[in-house]
Amino acid sequence: MVRPSDFASTVAAWLQGEGFRTRSCSVCSSRPLLLVRGAHSTVALHLVPTPRSSDAVLPARVPIALSDSFATRRQTLVHLWEDQWDEHPRIVRSRLLAKLGRSERVMARQTVARRIDAATLDAFLVSNHLWGSTKARYRYGLFRKRDERLVAVASFSARWNMRREPGATARASHELIRYCSRRGETVVGGISKLLSAFAREAEPDEIVTVIDRDWGEGGGWATLGFRPLRRLPPVTFFVGPDGRRCHLGAGSNPHRRRLPPALQAEASEAEGEGGDALVERRLARRGYFPVSDAGAERHLLVLAPPAPPAPQSAHSPKYR
Template identity: 40%
Template structure:
């Protein structure tokens, strides 16, 4: 009998509301357990830090490709991400099973937000840290739509508190770069990057990213917008539904994790003298690059 790591036990306990099964057909090709939920065509790959010596940088891309060929989406869940961003991870896992407060974007108001507002939201509601952005937008749900919030949603208390104090609640954000002149196909295009998008924890703003993109396009009139989808969590199909074209896959990144703090550092940015001997080398699956052309 294979002994579960503590991390694997925690995730299995959290997912006990769903009936899953392991994927034994993958054999020894992928040494970390892969939980499969056939009714969702969803697989969750659990990667414990103590098993990283069994993995190579292309492990995750191979697994994603094997399952994608069967129409199965995979989430690569690392132990350090589970511990460092547990609330965000759990919110996203619940959403993957359709457990989320759905908010129609047509009920929200879109407007620019400032840097502190973006950073506070991203710190709580996104897996990655906020980065420098030139343009920042938010979707706000007015208090008069408080009635759509479900009593049993974990988000309801936080949203109603915001509405009571401010008369509205911030439910999604998007950030964009400044414009750059890009030469492509012999022509110069004014190109921008969609840097980050995030929903409020345990919420899905239906049509939210589309509304934010339209506000940005109306104001800035870009020739195109580029963005990346994290292959650890996304197959990128949601971008294709918004008119983005899948351009290429970027290579996996290498990181070092401090297991005492669960902090993750880019390998190429880390000075060797700052790295502990017990730190663990990890990888991601790389990204999908997308481009939305306006002209």
Template identity: 30%
Template sequence: MGVELDWQGSVFLALKDKGIEVEPFLHEKYSLLLCNSLAAIHLIPLGSVYKAEELIALQRVYQLKGITLLQLWQDVWHSRSAQVLSRVESVLGLNKRLHGRKAKVISINQQQADVFLNDNHLQGSAKSRYKYALELEGELVAVACFSNVRYMKKIAAGYRSVELIRFATRMGFTVTGGFSRLMKHMIKTIGPDDVMSYADRDWSLGNAYQQSGFKLTEITPPAAIWLRREDMQRFFSHRLPAGALPGGDVNHLAVPESGFIPVFNTGNLKYVLFLNS
């Protein structure tokens, strides 16, 4: 069967233009694109009646086949198509390789991090306390951003934890050893007892964290999200602009007159790298 000749068709054509073999097909009621037998993309239209639990179950079916299933919502394709294509290429192992050992570790400011992450990370930038980059021939090729130190008194007196908030490489490239170099620099500089991070289940199985020695400690539940139609911007309920929904209704029911529609994600995988155990 063919995909719909609108945004779904544009995903299909964009992948073909990248030279990626794509096979569109239906899995029960789900519209998917299979890419090189290594990854599949589930095309989710706005207004769908799917439930998060269904999509998690679908993901598991393909994981058992050795296929990474990516959950692609219509609004994400609309607003971040270049980053989506880059993520697919990365999953398929099509990136060019740069050697992280040849790069220089530097500190950067929030503005520099914003520019790099908005260009190269699927979720864009985020505020952070510590920001480091790998610079090669005068250009940034990888960026890692971390939270401030958090004291975890419930674990032990003086126990210090840091969250890895964002990591990204330049689109189209895998920086060999880059993640490890930036992590080691942060650990040497700040000296935490652990580093925590989240893998978005819509886009990741957490393999990169596991390969770097992180341990899976929690699977967080799916989150309800509001999408503002006018600019395709997503908001968690607690971060909605004041007065966004009539009467402050955040029960995740569609409120047509508000200009917001409900979507969701499939949750996160929480990973922790324990440094003193």
């Protein structure tokens, strides 16, 4: 029997206080899981304490293996990281409650879709999305008709010409970068309404998006017409002495916390000398330990069928 960590006990106590029935179990070399009975199904929580020594670091393969196992059985698994629970308590708790079927339902027909500015998008995402905000070319919001309250947002990239096969006609492709609703609320039909508003204006041939496997396999996207394209590798962060995760590498997103400049320089030098293993050893000496998510999956929504390949003429090499 796996002895529950303080983190696991805290999560279980909160869920029980919310009226949910829970029970502990262990799988995959005694990884602790908390099974929670929701309104419509059971959700498994993989509870991952923040590592405070190299011995406590969870191998990157473990979250992936667990996600694959639950996906095969068509069961919902959420990887719940202690550092995110501590740093974003309202967002994490809201997402868990939504997974368990407890959130206020707002019908999309009760809203109107409109373009919003970057400041409005950033403020909403920072308050409601675990990944925060990022740059986007197109920004939309859903406003409740009765009081003009913003209840959901979506952001999209600029257009790029995509050829998915050699010789194929270039297609107008965009990325759905972010979507989320207000904490504590689920907008039924919200993403469909925002996709439609964007499609009317930008006239894309296709839209791609990335599904965070830490929060399940994103089965709801299939009902919108999205299909899986490819699996993306896990991202490794480093949790410092303050218990907060940092990104390794440079970047311009102000909402992403980076390693202190001196540590970043040391990590870059170590990467050139000995790769990831040396980076982890150097940062561990400074009290920074790696955590790796379960990866992500890129999905594709085709809005306009691809053009058939151009017929080859008698003068093409094939007919010579």
